Amino acid sequence: MAITEQECKELKKRATQIRKDIVDVTGWAGGSHIGGALSMTEIMTLLYWKYLKVDPNNPYWDDRDRFVLSKGHGGVGHAVVLAQKGYFDPELLKEFNHSGSPFGMHLDGNKVKGVDASTGSLGHGLPVAAGMALGARVRKKDWRVYCLMGDGECDEGSIWEAAMAAAHFKLNNLIGFVDRNHLMIDGFTEDIMSLEPLAEKWAAFRWKVYEVDGHSFTELAAAIEAAQAYNDGPAVIIANTIKGKGVDFMENKPGWHYGGLNADLIAKAKAALDREE
């Protein structure tokens, strides 16, 4: 078993705290891409608190693992994780989205410590991550690159250009995630532009595919360790998730791709998260 019950318990607690902070930042910011930030929380928590070899005190450590948030609009979730990891003072997040703040909705790697790639425009993160993984090979380094994509993002042709290249170059140090929450801005993925059969698509592009419950630490951990052990090329973990996870009035609601929260909704959101815990 990749993960102990005790670890699971602690990670769950951490995830709840991350979700609550996302709710707070959404309030301070006047709005955020909260739905997709909540769906990816377990993936982020597990990576940053168990698998990523990084050092918040030395964010540019050459041998670190790289993390690329290809679904760059999840920046609010990434920023909360980085703050909790100690990359910067969490107080700074009170300025999220504000004029002159280093934090915009899509994080700028030149302004925010711990952000390995500036993303936001969809379909860019996987090509960049593939380049980083190839760079490790050229430099004879053993870092891994983890890249978290959105499911709607997989409409972008450049994702598949990079997918083809990562398999061609047998980038076994590259592990992708698809936050499969089934929603995009205009509605459900299968209504707007159907992705299925998604696992078969990745497999046809010669990626090793794992499909898991994206809110289960046990399943995610098992998949990550299997992907790490897979040597023949890149691996992708399709994480089935719920957009808005943990906040009952947001779950599976297309309208909560982006939204703001007043004091009343913040209280309701936190109460819902307490009930989940």
Added chain:
Amino acid sequence: MSGGLTWNVYDADKLTQREIYGLVLTELGARYPEIVGLSADLAMSTKIGTFGEHYPDRFFNVGIAEQNLFGMAAGLAKAGLIPFVSTFSAFASMRAVEFLRTDICYQKLNCKIIATHGGTSFGPAGSTHHATEDLAIVRALANLVVIVPADALETANAVRACMDINGPVYIRIGRGFEPRVYESENYGFEIGKAVEMCPGTDITVIACGATVFHAVEAAKLLKEDDGLSVRVLNVHTLKPIDREAILKAVEETRRIVTFEDHNIIGGLGTAVADVIAESGKGCAFQKVGIPDEFTIIGYPEDIMHYYKIDADGIIEKVREVMGRDFEADEDWEDEV
């Protein structure tokens, strides 16, 4: 320049811009182990393949996928390497432009884009393969240095010099049939500094890339036939542009004509016009290039003749601008 090095001297009469680029990059590859090369199924056409033959472990052909080409280059730069990326100018500046902008320029990454087949140099291929918008597009990308070498020797200089810049550089070269402009590589190439190809006091012709050769030829003929003293400036770096050399030319010759193998919107002429307009100095001014239209098909020399950016066209346009009434500004000194 990366000081104290003895460079190979290439035979620019026999080698094209692209061939020399390939050789220079190979030479740089020996000195800089962090250089990697990338292309999108144009390794042979762009001559970056020469580097690949010498350093197969540092060369990657990503197939016909230009978005991924630039995205992966960004990742390689993020990994501490110095990627040289080569494809045709049309694809570098248009098919992949958002990846160039967001992944490379926004993050100010140390990537060098060597875009070949610039302007109308791939003439018979037709407008899909002409790049008459690339300079307008890439000039608007923040953090990006933009260089258009005049010939193969200047290409060698530019490719070497771009290593001294810790950031993205776009070098636009032709298909490789540009006549030689310089006698040797030792004329003091410096990024951001225009080269005065011919001294002159009556009018200044400003050129870059393929039009420089023709401007020099035209200046010689105009001297012989019309007794005109034509200054020729090779503004090989479009960004950052050499404001000083341009304003000096305005002050000393008061008539400026720009010639470029590019749409007259947004390229060399526009860059020069910006400098002049912002200076508040008056002068007779004319931009010559591809008018706002998709180019005709043909051999590059025929296309250049058609759009009046070859020596014949330059002579015609210079005569036109010399004949133009221009009221000299008596208060010039006050304004300086």
